[in-house]
Each structure stands twice: as C-alpha cells, then as structure tokens.
Amino acid sequence: MSQHSDINDNVNSTDTTDEQTLNSTSEPINNDINNSTSQEIEPTSDKHIRIVNTFMKRRTHMNKNAELALTAPEFSEYLVNNSFGDGDLTGIDNLRTLFADSPNGADAPLTVEIGFGLGDSFIEMAAADPTRNFVGVEVHEPGIGKCAYMAGTQDLSNVKIINGDAIQLLKQLPENHIDRIQLYFPDPWQKKRHYKRRFVSPERMTIVTRSLKQGGWFHTATDWEHYAFWMVEVLDGFAGLTNKAGTGNFTERPDFRPMTKFERRGLDRGHGVWDLIYIKD
Numbered sequence: 644m645s646q647h648s649d650i651n652d653n654v655n656s657t658d659t660t661d662e663q664t665l666n667s668t669s670e671p672i673n674n675d676i677n678n679s680t681s682q683e684i685e686p687t688s689d690k691h692i693r694i695v696n697t698f699m700k701r702r703t704h705m706n707k708n709a710e711l712a713l714t715a716p717e718f719s720e721y722l723v724n725n726s727f728g729d730g731d732l733t734g735i736d737n738l739r740t741l742f743a744d745s746p747n748g749a750d751a752p753l754t755v756e757i758g759f760g761l762g763d764s765f766i767e768m769a770a771a772d773p774t775r776n777f778v779g780v781e782v783h784e785p786g787i788g789k790c791a792y793m794a795g796t797q798d799l800s801n802v803k804i805i806n807g808d809a810i811q812l813l814k815q816l817p818e819n820h821i822d823r824i825q826l827y828f829p830d831p832w833q834k835k836r837h838y839k840r841r842f843v844s845p846e847r848m849t850i851v852t853r854s855l856k857q858g859g860w861f862h863t864a865t866d867w868e869h870y871a872f873w874m875v876e877v878l879d880g881f882a883g884l885t886n887k888a889g890t891g892n893f894t895e896r897p898d899f900r901p902m903t904k905f906e907r908r909g910l911d912r913g914h915g916v917w918d919l920i921y922i923k924d
Contacts, residue, residue: 709788712795721791723778723805730782730807736815741803742776751776751801756825757809757842762790764827764901769794769802772899775822776801780809810847813854823860824851827900831867843874845881852883855923860887864900864918866909871917878921887920894918 705713712718723741725731739749752775759765759779769777779802781787787804794802805812829842843863851861861884865871871893879890888894896902896918906916 705785705788708792709785711788712792713784713788718791718795721794721802721804722787723803725806732805732807732812732815735805735807735812736817738778738803738816738820739776741778742801745776745800747774747776747801752822753778753820754823754825755780755809755821756827758826758829759786759790760828761786762793764903766790766793766797766799766802767901768899769799770797773799773801776803778803778805780805780807780812782806782808810850813850816854818853819856820854821859822856823862824855825900826861826863828865829863829870831865831870838873841870841873843870843877845877848877848881848884852881852923857923859923861921861923862897862900862918864896864916866906866914866916868915868917871915871919874919878919881921883924884921885924887922894920 713722723735738753738755742751743749754768754775755778756765757780759781760783762779762781765777765779769775779790781790781804784806787806790802791804794804826842831841848861855861861878863874865874875886875891875893878884879886886892896916897920900918910916
C-alpha cells in the first residue's frame with residue numbers, strides 16, 4: 644500500500660507499523676509510505692524531455708531492524724536487487740524464476756504488489772496464503788528493509804522484494820506472466836494539474852494488462868472518492884478488462900486484503916474506501 648505525499652513518514656521507531664495518526668476527520672485515510680510505482684517520459688519540446696512520476700521518493704529514517712535486513716546476509720534471499728541502491732532492474736525479466744528453488748516452485752500462482760509501503764499488509768497476505776508466491780515492488784528503502792525483516796522473522800519462503808519502478812519492471816516481463824497485480828492506496832494526486840501522475844491511466848494500464856494472464860486480476864483500492872470514480876471510468880472503458888462487480892460498480896473488500904487498524908479507524912469516522920477488481924478477458 645502507498646501513502647499520500649503529505650502524511651508523516653514515521654519509520655524511525657523500532658515498532659513502526661503501517662498505521663499513522665489521522666490528521667483530521669475531513670481527510671481521507673491512508674496507511675503506508677508514499678507510493679512506489681512508475682514514471683513515464685513526456686516530451687515537452689523537441690529539445691526537452693520531462694520525467695512524469697507517479698511517486699515521490701523521499702529520504703526517510705529507518706529503524707534498526709530495517710537497516711539490519713538490508714545489510715545482513717540472512718535476509719538477502721528476499722532482496723532481488725540492490726535494495727539499498729538506485730533500483731537497477733537490469734536482468735529482471737522473469738519473476739517466476741525467482742521462486743524456482745522455493746517450496747512452491749516457479750509455477751505457483753503469482754501476485755505482484757505495486758508500492759507495498761511498509762509491507763505489513765503485504766506480509767500478512769503472503770503468510771496467510773503460503774501456496775501463492777508474492778513479489779513486492781517498492782522504491783523506499785525503509786519500507787523494503789522492514790518488509791524483508793518481517794519476511795525473515797516469519798521464515799516465509801514465498802516472498803521476494805524488488806527495488807525499482809514497477810512500470811519499467813512490467814515492461815521487461817513476458818506477456819501473460821502474472822496472476823494478480825495489486826495497487827493499494829496509491830497517491831491520488833488530487834490537484835487537477837497532477838492527474839497525469841495518477842497510476843491508473845490508459846497508457847499504464849496497457850502495460851499492466853499485457854503482463855497479466857488471461858483471467859488474471861488487477862485489484863486496486865483507494866480512500867479518495869474522486870480517484871475511485873476516476874478509476875472506474877478509466878478501467879470500465881479499457882478494452883481487455885472486465886469489472887468483476889459489473890460496469891460502474893465497486894466490489895466489497897475481499898477477505899484476502901487485510902483491513903489495517905488505520906483503515907478501520909478511518910471507516911469508523913465516516914471515511915470511505917473503494918475496492919475495484921478487474922479481470923483480464
């Protein structure tokens with residue numbers, strides 16, 4: 644899950660969780676570090692190229708457990724690439740081979756989560772479904788370290804973590820490769836001039852859908868009502884995807900998506916959360 648850019652990143656304590664303090668009852672809820680996902684190149688003139696990100700990477704403190712997981716060899720099995728570096732994705736062109744020597748093997752159902760934040764929900768899902776393989780993609784080192792630490796202390800064998808731009812990663816993967824792609828609480832980029840940074844767009848969904856297997860799921864959730872209806876409009880009109888709940892409808896939160904204390908507290912205060920599941924035709 645990902646967090647809006649204006650929420651405090653409280654990741655310097657030894658017991659950091661996804662839950663953050665609600666700043667006001669009028670603001671939508673969220674529950675992770677700022678979203679880690681993609682960028683695209685947008686030409687602005689013949690001589691200038693501007694990079695349009697869907698995420699803002701910030702320097703944040705990390706706790707000792709997260710730092711340990713990024714440096715100690717006993718956690719290295721969870722870290723696919725330079726998780727304390729620049730997110731170089733060179734050579735990562737098949738996620739299934741990452742699990743070739745694991746108990747599940749390479750052919751097990753594969754879930755990819757884009758922007759898992761601090762990883763609490765991601766790890767909870769992986770622990771609850773041990774026969775499914777999980778790959779998390781994130782750009783924030785404190786979240787990567789914390790997620791690897793939780794995976795290691797729970798001795799999970801079905802988790803891998805990649806540091807880098809998720810859209811670039813998806814471009815490198817084979818077609819029909821992934822069973823489920825998850826995007827939970829992405830940055831809503833609420834200002835109109837920033838809408839082009841929203842992850843759910845026809846251009847990005849072309850890349851996402853290409854990597855999904857036929858019958859595979861794209862599952863997203865948001866606590867911003869405007870973004871929720873924006874996504875319905877984009878996704879219902881996108882050829883190759885079918886709304887699991889029917890055109891124009893949202894789905895109930897599935898049991899496999901954990902509800903965090905932060906989300907529950909927001910719901911108690913009257914905030915909405917909207918889930919969408921789309922199936923590749």
